[in-house]
Amino acid sequence: xxxxxxxxxxxxxxxxxxxxxxxxxHLILPALxxxxxxxxxxxxxxxxxxxxxxxxxxxxxxxxxxxxxxxxLPKPLRYYIKNYKNKIVPPPISQWRFIDKSIKNAxxxxxxxxxxxxxxxxxxxxxxxxFYLYHGIGTRSYGFxxxxxxxxxxxxxxxxxxxxxxxxxxxxxxKLNVVGHPKIEWQDKMNNGKKSFFNNDNPIFYYNPHxxxxxxxxxxxxxxxxxxxxxxxxxxxxxxxxxxxxNYSTRNRIDINIETVTSDNIIVDFYSKNNVDxxxxxxxxxxxxxxSSMITDxxxxxxxxxxxxxxxxxxxxxxxNYKFWNCGKVINNLTELDSSVKTSLKENKYSKEQKAYIxxxxxxxxxxxxxxxxxxxxxxx
Numbered sequence: 009x010x011x012x013x014x015x016x017x018x019x020x021x022x023x024x025x026x027x028x029x030x031x032x033x034h035l036i037l038p039a040l041x042x043x044x045x046x047x048x049x050x051x052x053x054x055x056x057x058x059x060x061x062x063x064x065x066x067x068x069x070x071x072x073x074x075x076x077x078x079x080x081l082p083k084p085l086r087y088y089i090k091n092y093k094n095k096i097v098p099p100p101i102s103q104w105r106f107i108d109k110s111i112k113n114a115x116x117x118x119x120x121x122x123x124x125x126x127x128x129x130x131x132x133x134x135x136x137x138x139f140y141l142y143h144g145i146g147t148r149s150y151g152f153x154x155x156x157x158x159x160x161x162x163x164x165x166x167x168x169x170x171x172x173x174x175x176x177x178x179x180x181x182x183k184l185n186v187v188g189h190p191k192i193e194w195q196d197k198m199n200n201g202k203k204s205f206f207n208n209d210n211p212i213f214y215y216n217p218h219x220x221x222x223x224x225x226x227x228x229x230x231x232x233x234x235x236x237x238x239x240x241x242x243x244x245x246x247x248x249x250x251x252x253x254x255n256y257s258t259r260n261r262i263d264i265n266i267e268t269v270t271s272d273n274i275i276v277d278f279y280s281k282n283n284v285d286x287x288x289x290x291x292x293x294x295x296x297x298x299x300s301s302m303i304t305d306x307x308x309x310x311x312x313x314x315x316x317x318x319x320x321x322x323x324x325x326x327x328x329n330y331k332f333w334n335c336g337k338v339i340n341n342l343t344e345l346d347s348s349v350k351t352s353l354k355e356n357k358y359s360k361e362q363k364a365y366i367x368x369x370x371x372x373x374x375x376x377x378x379x380x381x382x383x384x385x386x387x388x389x
Contacts, residue, residue, distance in 0.1 A: 009120075012054070014054055014079050014108060015108050016108060016110045016111045016113060017050055017113065018112055018113045018115075019048075019049055019050060019063075019108075019115060020049065020050045020051075020052045020113070020114045020115065021042060021046075021049045021050070021052065021114065021115055021116045021117075021118070021385065021389070022052045022054060022111060022114045022117045022118070023035055023038070023039035023042075023051070023052070023053050023054070023114070023117075023118045023119075023254075024054055024056075024117060024118065024119040024120075024121070024124065024219075025053060025054060025055045025056060025057030025060040025064065026054060026055070026057075026081065026100045026107075027056070027100050027101045027120060027121050027143070028057075028060075028096065028097050028251060028252065028255070029057075029060055029063060029097070029251070029284050030143065030144075030250070030251060030252075030284045031120040031121070031143040031286075032059075032060045032063045032064070033063065033189075033194050033195070033284065033285060033286070034120055034141060034142065034143045034144075034190060034193045034194075035118065035141055035143075035191050036063060036064060036067045037067070037071075037192060037194045037377075037378035038118070038141065038190050038194055038377075038378045038381040038382055038385075039051065039053055039076070039118070039169075039348070040067060040068065040071055040074050040076070041376070041378040041379045041381070041382040042381075042382035042385055042386070043074040043075060043076040043081070044071075044074040044382075045379065045382055045383075046382065046386045047075065049115065049389070050076075051074075051075070051076040051077070052076065052077045052078075052079060053076055053077070053078045053079070054079045054081065054104065054107065055078060055080050055081065056081050056097070056098065056100060056103040057081075057083070057097035057098060057103075058083075058097075059096065059097055059214070060097075061080050065078075065079060066198070067194070067198065068195060069198075070198060070288045071197070071248070072336065078239075081103050081107065082106055083098060084098050084102050085168075088174070088312040088356060091113045092362070094254050094255065094257045094258050094264070095255055095258075096114065096251055096254060096255045096279050097255070100121060100123065100127075101123075101127075103247060104127045105238075111128075111344070112128075112136060114136055115135070115136070115137065115389050116137040116138070116139060116317040116385060116388075116389055117136065117137075117138055117139070118139040118140075118141060118385065119138070119139070119140060119141070119235050120140070120141050120142070120143040120176060121143075121156070122140075122153055122155045122156060124138065124140075124159075125138060125155065125158035126155070126158075129278055131179060131263060137160045137161065137388060137389065138141065138158070138159045138160045138161070139159060139160065139161045139162075139163065139385060139388075140156055140159040140161070140162045140163065141163045141190075141381065142163065142165060143165070144170070144300075144301030144302070144304075145165045145166075145169075145189060145301050145304040145305075145369055145370065145387055146280040146299070146300070146301035146303070146304060146332060147168070147329055147330070147331040147332050148223075148299060148301075148329045148330075149329050151169070151301075152169075152173060152176055152177050153177075154177065156173070156177070156179070157177060157179050157183075159183070160183065160388075161183055161185060161384070161388055162179065162183050162184050162185065163185050163187045163381055163384070164184055164186055164187070165186075165187070165188060165189050165369060165370050165371065166186060166188070166367075166368060166369045166371040167186065167368055167371065168182075168368040168369050169369075170184050170186055172328075173308060176179040185381075185384050186371045187371070187377050187380045187381050188370060188371045188372060188373075188377035188380065189305075189370045189374075189377060190309070190378045190381060191286070191305070192305065192309070192370075192377075193376060193377050193378055193380075195275050195285065195286045195290075195309075198285070199285070199286065199287065199290065203282070203287050203290070203291065204291075205246065205282075205288075205291060206244045206272070206273065206275075207272065208244070208272075208273075208344040210242055210243055210244050211243055211244065211274065211290055211293040211294065211353055212243075212245075212246060212292050212293050212294075212297050213237070213243055213244065213245050213246070213292065213293065213294045213295075213296055213349070214245075214246045214248065214288050214289065214292035214294070214296065214306070215230075215233055215245060215246065215247050215248070215249070215296040215297065216248055216249065216295065216297045216300050216302050217229075217249045217250065217253070217293060217297065217298055217300070217317075218249075218250050218287075218295070218297070218298050218299045218300045219249070219250040219251075219252035219253050219255075219256065220299070221260065221262070222320070223298060223299045223320065224250075224253075224298055224299070224319075224378045225297075225298045225317035225319040226249055226253060226262075227262070227263075228319040229317055229319050229342065230247070230249070230266060231266065232248075232342050232345075233245075233296070234247060234266060234269055234274065234276075234343055236346070236349075237271075237273060237274055238269075238271055238274065238365065240349075241271070241272070241273045243273065243275045243349065244273045244274070244275075245273065245275070245316065246274075246275045246277065246288050246290055246292065247269075247274065247275065247276045247277065248275070248277040248278075248282075248283045249278060250300060251278065251279040251283060251284060253278060254279050255279075257334075258276070264278060277362060286305060286309075288307055289302070289305055289306050289310065290309065292306065292310065292312070293312060293313075293353065294312060294313045294315065294352045294353065295310075295312070295313070295314045295315070295336070296314075296315045296316075296317065296336055296350070297314070297315075297316060297317070298316060298317050298318075298319065299330075302366075303332055303335070304332065304366070304369055304370070307345075307362045307365065307366055310365050311356065311359060311362055311363065311366075312356050313336065313337075313349050313351075313352035313353070313355075313356045313357075313358070314335055314336025314337070314352075314362075315336055315337050315339060315345075315349070315352060316333045316336050316337065316338045316339070317338075318333075318338050318339065318340045321340065324338070327341075331365075332365065334358070334361050334365070335361050335362045335365050336358050337351070337352065337357075337358075
């Protein structure tokens with residue numbers, strides 16, 4: 009099912025949406041803010057999958073359809089097979105070949121992927137500017153990899169990333185622009201209040217294991233945690249792993265049979281709109297997780313109790329990569345789960361630490377993060 013490649017014209021500013029939908033909510037408002045405010049450039053949005061295209065169209069409609077070009081890349085043929093290897097979306101590496109070489113004519117490319125500069129090496133020209141925007145806010149070393157320095161400009165959410173990228177990664181401060189967190193802005197525009205997920209008013213626990221199994225609690229703890237909530241129906245559980253758990257389940261032989269669990273007090277969601285757009289964060293009373301950057305969003309929006317699962321016996325207390333674990337109770341054994349659940353509902357003992365953490369992680373003020381990003385792009389073209 010071949011479709012011709014669509015050429016990208018001179019004077020274009022290109023926003024790449026070829027990663028999974030968990031990237032898209034971060035970049036969509038900056039892209040459309042640029043289209044609204046800087047019409048002298050052609051704003052181009054390149055979508056690599058159907059899920060991203062849905063989010064793009066939904067947001068376009070919501071904010072009044074600013075003029076831009078949306079290019080939907082074709083799917084690789086194998087993705088027309090229903091439930092192909094449990095894949096939600098094709099990987100970016102398979103989509104780059106559908107992007108026309110004329111992308112080198114663009115004035116700028118804005119991406120949320122560390123790998124974009126590598127893919128552009130053969131297509132980049134001296135006038136093309138590359139901008140990086142984070143697709144999650146955490147303290148793990150992943151967010152400070154050397155590959156980020158291959159971008160010309162880097163949008164950082166707050167002072168923590170600004171300082172660590174400069175001191176640890178050696179990135180010139182002239183590249184770094186503190187802009188806040190546009191995903192939160194998108195959620196505020198698109199989510200009309202809390203959704204109702206359960207037919208009761210019981211406390212809601214949101215368990216969100218990461219996709220990287222070398223760090224995640226998914227394989228070791230998830231079934232036991234679900235069993236705990238099956239046995240304790242006075243609590244509700246939203247079990248929503250990172251969507252890449254399902255995406256990689258066939259390749260990495262990950263057991264996702266948990267999907268078959270049915271109980272009035274448990275939602276199992278390996279991928280849905282609610283899983284990635286922040287809807288679950290809006291209703292959760294307690295966050296349970298390991299190393300996902302979603303914790304930063306939860307603390308920002310809810311400032312409530314967190315339980316972190318140390319399923320790999322990490323010596324974390326003096327490890328910068330686990331700085332966010334100071335914002336909640338860290339448990340090392342399943343025997344600690346019951347007492348931690350009960351204590352978490354009485355009070356948030358870590359409220360002070362959470363507020364200090366957010367102050368460093370996310371720059372806030374009377375400004376639009378998306379408009380600030382758009383303005384910075386324009387000023388550097």
